Amino acid sequence: QVQLVESGGGLVQAGGSLRLSCAATGSIFRLNTMGWYRQAPGKQRELVATIISGVTTNYADSVKGRFTISRDNAKNTAYLQMNNLKPEDTAVYYCNAVGTEVSTPLVPRNYWGQGTQVTVSS
Numbered sequence: 001q002v003q004l005v006e007s008g009g010g011l012v013q014a015g016g017s018l019r020l021s022c023a024a025t026g027s028i029f030r031l032n033t034m035g036w037y038r039q040a041p042g043k044q045r046e047l048v049a050t051i052i053s054g055v056t057t058n059y060a061d062s063v064k065g066r067f068t069i070s071r072d073n074a075k076n077t078a079y080l081q082m083n084n085l086k087p088e089d090t091a092v093y094y095c096n097a098v099g100t101e102v103s104t105p106l107v108p109r110n111y112w113g114q115g116t117q118v119t120v121s122s
Contacts, residue, residue: 002026009116022095031099034078038091
């Protein structure tokens with residue numbers, strides 16, 4: 001099986017920084033895309049950033065210029081560097097990956113982590 005585990009969340013003051021990590025483990029064949037989503041209380045889950053093939057990145061307008069997504073392919077780990085955090089960034093952040101497992105290398109699957117809390121105080 002393939003599992004995603006997030007870490008790095010916490011409490012930070014506005015203007016501060018946090019770095020989230022997402023480690024993928026298990027029988028991975030290939031992870032084509034990794035990304036981060038977030039969900040604030042009472043709101044719908046939204047896309048924050050994605051990285052395709054470890055090169056191409058996309059960001060939500062609300063985080064452009066402040067957040068950076070990256071990936072360490074050797075470790076099957078994605079990162080989200082969050083700078084100049086704002087109170088509206090407060091949410092549970094979820095790691096997402098799209099790829100295939102060794103047992104079914106031609107079948108794309110969607111994987112989700114358990115989430116890590118980020119709280120930004122003003």
